[in-house]
Amino acid sequence: MPPKDSDLTPMYRQWAQAKRDFPDVLMLFRMGDFYEMFAEDAEIGAREMGLTLTARKYAGDKRIPMCGVPYHALDRYLRLLVEKGFRAAICEQMEDPRAAKGLVKRQVTRVVTPGTLTEDELLPEDDHNFLVAIHSDGKAAGIAAVDVSTGDFLVTEVDCRAGARTPPAVITDHQSGGVHAPALQPDTTRPEALPLDPQADPLLIAVVEEVRRLRPAEVIIRENDPLRGALPDLGGAIVTSLKDDEPVFLSAAEQLCKHFGVDSLRGYGLEGLSAATGAAAQALRYLQATHMAALPRLASISVYSTNQFMVIDATTRRNLELIESLRGGKQATLVELLDKTRTPMGSRLLRSWIVQPLLDRRQIEQRLDAIENLVQDTILLDALSGHLRSIYDLERLTSRITAGTANARDLRALGLSLARLPEVRQELSGKGETAELLAQLHVQMDDLGDVSDLLARAIADEPPVEITKGGLIREGFNAELDELSYAAAHGREWIAALQDQERARTGIKNLKIGFNNVFGYYIEVTRSFQDLVPEDYHRKQTLTNAERYVTPELKEWESKVLGADERAQELEHKLFCEVRATVAEQSERVLATARALAQVDVLCGLAQAAVEYGYSKPEIIEGHELQIVGGRHPVVERATGEEPFVPNDVRLDCDSNQLMIITGPNMAGKSTYLRQVALIALMAQMGSFVPASSARLGLVDRIFTRVGASDDLATGQSTFMVEMTETANILHNATDRSLIILDEIGRGTSTFDGLSIAWAVAEYIIKQIGAKTLFATHYHHLNELAEILPRVKNLRVLVREEGDRVTFLRKIADGGTDRSYGIQVARLAGLPQEVIERAKEVLRTIEQDDLAVAPSAESTKKIAPTVQLQLFEAAPSPTVEKLKKVDVDTLTPVEALLLLKELQEEAEG
Secondary structure (H helix, E strand, O other): OOOOHHHOOHHHHHHHHHHHHOOOOEEEEEEOOEEEEEHHHHHHHHHHHOOOOEEEEEEOOEEEEEEEEEHHHHHHHHHHHHHOOOOEEEEEEOOOOOOOOOOOOEEEEEEEOOOOOOOHHHOOOOOOOOEEEEEEOOOEEEEEEEEOOOOEEEEEEEEOOOOEOOOOOOOOOOOOOOOOOOOOOOOEEOOOOOOOOOOOOHHHHHHHHHHHHHOOOEEEEEOOOOOHHHOOOOOOOEEEEEOOOOOOOOOHHHHHHHHHOOOOOHHHOOOOOHHHHHHHHHHHHHHHHHHHHHOOOOOOOEEOOHHHEOEOOHHHHHHOOOOOOOOOOOOOOHHHHHOOOOOHHHHHHHHHHHHOOEOOHHHHHHHHHHHHHHHHOHHHHHHHHHHHOOOOOHHHHHHHHHHOOOOHHHHHHHHHHHOOHHHHHHHOOOOOOOOHHHHHHHHHOOOOHHHHHHHHHHEOOOOOOOOOOOOOEOOOOOHHHHHHHHHHHHHHHHHHHHHHHHHHHHOOOOOEEEEEOOOEEEEEEEHHHHHHOOOOOEEEEEOOOEEEEEOHHHHHHHHHHOOHHHHHHHHHHHHHHHHHHHHHOOHHHHHHHHHHHHHHHHHHHHHHHHHHHOOEOOEEEOOOOEEEEEEOOOOHHHOOOOOOOOOEEEEEOOOOOOEEEEEOOOOOOHHHHHHHHHHHHHHHHOOOOEOOOEEEEEOOOEEEEEEOOOOEHHHOEOHHHHHHHHHHHHHHHOOOOOEEEEEOOOOOOOHHHHHHHHHHHHHHHHHHHOOEEEEEOOOHHHHHHHHHOOOEEEEEEEEEEEOOEEEEEEEEEEOOOOOOOHHHHHHHHOOOHHHHHHHHHHHHHHHHHHHHHOOOHHHHHHHHHHHHHHHHHHOOHHHHHHHHOOOHHHOOHHHHHHHHHHHHHHHHO
């Protein structure tokens, strides 16, 4: 039971009121040098943060649980809470306890949640920290993504057909305002990881895929939103439900217009997009409720369309190991390989480029031309990289400045960064042949000379972290501050020296200067020297044996010395806040320049990777062709050590080379080949050079991968079910402009079932979809598709046999193979020799049995008569009449095999 207010001291009543105002979060209550937690909050905090739980009396012998953290260690403990999905309210002291008359005023200034962080210590440096709001009406859904630490505010809308309805991005500059904030409530949950049924609501699928791509830290959605109950796992993001009982007095559009200070949302591209507008307003209300008065300025909103980018679903991102490896972490991923950026802004942008390859040929070619410019001009590349290395995270610095939470070190970092802008702009000014995109970025950058000059004049070289302790402002910036600082530093020295000066001037040998709280500083002269007292001495006090005097000069210095430190600190704090506010007014200029710098950084990083790894410029064409000469897997080739990576070619199109059946043993390089083709296509469309001798690529709208599978124990799905779900997703969503990568379809079930499914999937892709496809398999019967279906070709991985041993040559060649070399691979894996020999015996028995019923690859063209004979021989007499009704001549090899199997089982039964 919580204590009654009547039992509490005034301070505890203050805490209880704050807790009632924010009942669903952990309350961190500032008391001197500690943030204290009480009651149930203390029990949770002690358990989750490893703190000592104590208790404190609050009335008589009644005690309340309590724990606390030092104020200077708050960020470290907040990190622990945020990582575990908790939300915490920070209740600050709003006045100096020494100056307070009675109880110190306290107020909640911030609610910290996973998606609303601004502190560098709590954020990943090279990735966004998105808060995503979902707002749907059953027909359309809006998705708003806000990174409050960088000022990014993105919004899109999808409808029930899962197609994006939003136009290309529009960015307009406007001022901020404020709107009504919703109540916070505690339904912060991690829903179970449910599979996305490919035949599920298309709106749900589109929303989930886009949210997973954004990789948010937190997702907010209304309790009664049509999508709330159906949301599956969203990539580990915390999902916070918002209550609908809080009154909102403005419409979503009105809230946004008020915030941006405009009359219409037309300039942002939001007009007519009610779901997107609702999501944006929902995100804004939540941020205002959590950040109170310290919300960083969100000065613009960018509307984007998912139709602008290649679609890469969560399965493909995982299989291709774009930003996280299959083992977890960033190591051995594409982003780790390509990230040669010099700034956190550039690193974050690179991630966005990787997961959002472009569909606009002109934009892609602009990026490629810019990289080519830098690759060919290594002097320019080195110069830009050197300047970028000295630039701090302008986006996050600006966010803290506009929120009023930046310290002097943040402003100093901003000033040092802005000082490099003229050099960067000079390099991009077009001294030689400059690519169009680089020239555009030069124009988009502002050298911000006025802001740079202000910071250089105002902020000290090495300011302290705290902004109330002095030492923030550079000498010479403010005359009054200089005088106070001089008085504080030298006033007492001057007064001490004044005693010797006055003794020499007056000849009074025992003259002394003293101080008391009543009169301040004074000059004391004994009665024996009264005749030597100068006329400018004014009597202040008479003692028994002495007189005390003051002079105008002494009183002037007294006024400077007494309280000079305190007055200097107050003035410094005021001047610092004025400088910070002035810089905040220029935040939109700073952010526009920061985003241009981030693009320059990514382009330089990709150029550096191209030079270091030997990549080439791909050619982007209008057709469907995908032709790669000497292609390599970008990550694997860097991990092969001394063994050279074997490059391979590929040619895919929709005319004669649409589906490639690739056979060969395990470990021979089939999966690497599949992935490298997908990665090269992706890299080309993100605007990067590619690991190949040459590449010609038509635009791909989606990349699908079905590579490997394992049981999903959390949802009770078998390997085969996971495999079939992923395959169904491909067949439902691929188009003739897609690239499909299939690795071992059907292996999770029996051989005949698996072969049948693999065959049917291949036929469906050829006849119904028309997508360019690479299909690796151990079902050698699929090689027969090349004889039956158009646009199918067979490829194999070359192997050198030496007795019982094989050497994988890693080279892809035309033609299929009918051997998997499984036993040889097992030998390489280290199986005992006894097991290897027994496996050979079993294999010989199985192959002999197969020959009795299965047609060979060479007899494919004459299969019908052979199958007909075998069918009639195998059929029991009761089924012969049924068999006569079957048109055996029309059976495919797989259908014939399945029918033979069924008849044999019936005969044996």
